[in-house]
Amino acid sequence: xVQNESELRAHIVELEAEHRALETAIRALQEAAAPDLFALRxxxxxxxxxxxxxxxxxSRLIPDLNA
Numbered sequence: 001x002v003q004n005e006s007e008l009r010a011h012i013v014e015l016e017a018e019h020r021a022l023e024t025a026i027r028a029l030q031e032a033a034a035p036d037l038f039a040l041r042x043x044x045x046x047x048x049x050x051x052x053x054x055x056x057x058x059s060r061l062i063p064d065l066n067a
Contacts, residue, residue, distance in 0.1 A: 005061065008057055008060060008061060009061070011057060012054055012057050012058065015050050015053055015054050015057070016054060018050055019047060019050045019051060019054065022043055022046060022047040022050065023047065025043055026040065026043050026044060026047065029043065
């Protein structure tokens, strides 16, 4: 599990790179003459999971404010 801020940021960078790679793969698959809809759906689902994970990790970087 990622614990300190620098590890957290590094993990976010890794996930963002995977997210970008999936975007490229999705675009290429969509441009195919006969796209594999099952594979396309699977890639889009993984991309969404990555986006959610990135947002959760980013929220951990925001310090808690005591009101």
